[in-house]
Amino acid sequence: MTQLTDRLGADVIGQLDSTVKIIAQVAVGYDNIDVPAATRRGILVTNTPGVLTETTADFAWALLMAAARRVPEAHNFVHAAKWKTWLIDLLAGQDVYGATLGIFGMGRIGQAVARRARGFKMRILYHDAVRLPADVEQELGASFASKEDLLREADFVSLHVPLLPETRHLIGQAELRMMKPSAVLVNTARGPVVDEAALADALENGRIWSAGLDVFEREPVIEEKLLRLPNVVVAPHIASASIATRKRMSMMAAGNAAAFLNGSRPANPVNPEVLA
Ligand code: GLV
Numbered sequence: 001m002t003q004l005t006d007r008l009g010a011d012v013i014g015q016l017d018s019t020v021k022i023i024a025q026v027a028v029g030y031d032n033i034d035v036p037a038a039t040r041r042g043i044l045v046t047n048t049p050g051v052l053t054e055t056t057a058d059f060a061w062a063l064l065m066a067a068a069r070r071v072p073e074a075h076n077f078v079h080a081a082k083w084k085t086w087l088i089d090l091l092a093g094q095d096v097y098g099a100t101l102g103i104f105g106m107g108r109i110g111q112a113v114a115r116r117a118r119g120f121k122m123r124i125l126y127h128d129a130v131r132l133p134a135d136v137e138q139e140l141g142a143s144f145a146s147k148e149d150l151l152r153e154a155d156f157v158s159l160h161v162p163l164l165p166e167t168r169h170l171i172g173q174a175e176l177r178m179m180k181p182s183a184v185l186v187n188t189a190r191g192p193v194v195d196e197a198a199l200a201d202a203l204e205n206g207r208i209w210s211a212g213l214d215v216f217e218r219e220p221v222i223e224e225k226l227l228r229l230p231n232v233v234v235a236p237h238i239a240s241a242s243i244a245t246r247k248r249m250s251m252m253a254a255g256n257a258a259a260f261l262n263g264s265r266p267a268n269p270v271n272p273e274v275l276a
Pocket of ligand 1: 004026027028029030052240
């Protein structure tokens with residue numbers, strides 16, 4: 001059983017004992033595992049989709065709201081005994097209600113984020129490699145947009161893509177330049193989806209307004225500049241960390257391993273061709 005901090009590249013998988021038949025990951029993302037290398041060795045890989053969807057979407061919203069309304073700054077301001085009086089522009093932020101939300105990656109978690117946005121009467125744009133069926137778009141109230149249109153029009157950009165070669169640095173200098181100066185970027189997907197150095201520059205130079213980040217390129221190391229900027233809200237990769245969801249993830253991964261060892265088909269195979 002593995003966690004996302006366990007790097008299982010082709011080199012490690014190549015050295016595994018031949019009795020190893022399954023890698024049961026306790027996470028939905030499995031970019032830490034070289035799945036083709038596992039498949040070549042006949043090793044099944046499983047993950048934990050579904051059980052963390054709502055919890056992760058909740059946290060994307062926590063970061064979105066915190067970054068929009070400067071919650072950590074306000075908290076630190078009060079704690080530092082800087083609050084002397086009410087001021088018309090004290091810690092003024094960005095409105096969420098009625099704004100435009102742009103979602104990259106409209107899978108389970110992206111859709112759960114979109115459902116919450118409807119309560120805030122937001123206009124919802126999304127971009128994904130695959131377009132949703134029309135009835136699902138309609139149910140979510142979400143419109144498909146090109147990457148460029150989404151970046152130009154969104155007040156909030158939230159990332160929900162898996163880390164793949166095609167999504168590495170999906171948000172880099174060019175993309176940040178397309179965003180509004182008032183825009184907020186939220187990343188609860190994977191750190192390398194964003195070029196962290198380019199993001200730090202954009203935040204420092206006011207090219208975008210703020211960011212809410214749960215994931216980083218070199219966890220647990222964070223680009224130093226990001227930690228110095230007031231307009232960045234950071235968390236240590238905890239989007240799925242509710243007590244109940246972390247239990248569900250653990251039980252699901254254990255269930256996958258147990259099913260396999262008992263000769264039945266695990267519920268969440270990533271490379272089911274190994275079972276064929
Ligand atoms: C957490 O990041 C996960 O992929 O489950």
